[in-house]
Amino acid sequence: xxxxxxxxxxxxxxxxxxxxxxxxxDVYPSSPAGAHLVHAELGFVxxxxxxxxSAAERGDVERITASAVAVLGRDAFAETFLHGxxxxxDIAETAGSNFS
Numbered sequence: 821x822x823x824x825x826x827x828x829x830x831x832x833x834x835x836x837x838x839x840x841x842x843x844x845x846d847v848y849p850s851s852p853a854g855a856h857l858v859h860a861e862l863g864f865v866x867x868x869x870x871x872x873x874s875a876a877e878r879g880d881v882e883r884i885t886a887s888a889v890a891v892l893g894r895d896a897f898a899e900t901f902l903h904g905x906x907x908x909x910d911i912a913e914t915a916g917s918n919f920s
Contacts, residue, residue, distance in 0.1 A: 821840055821843070821844055821848070822840075822844065822857070822858075822861075824836075824840050825837050825840040825841045825844065825861060826861070828840060829861065829864060829865055829868070832868075834865050834868055834869055837861070837865050838862065838865050841858055841861050841862050841865065842862075844858050845858045845859070845862070863877075885897075
């Protein structure tokens, strides 16, 4: 079933992906690793829909951002963040080609 969910998400059928993932989560017992995968995939579906982050996710983002700013400095962080925002498709394609 996970393959169906992954295929649905990758093809843009977010309703089908969410439906299969919810069934996996609610009906079938899973190992902790399997449960994490289901929840990660549900997060990807939410992200593709443009759903907003939960309060817990927002806290994670703010904590990680603060750590990055502390290491890089505010200006370097802003420059790097902007570069990633403007070039995320190229970056993702390059990263994906490293696994081919």
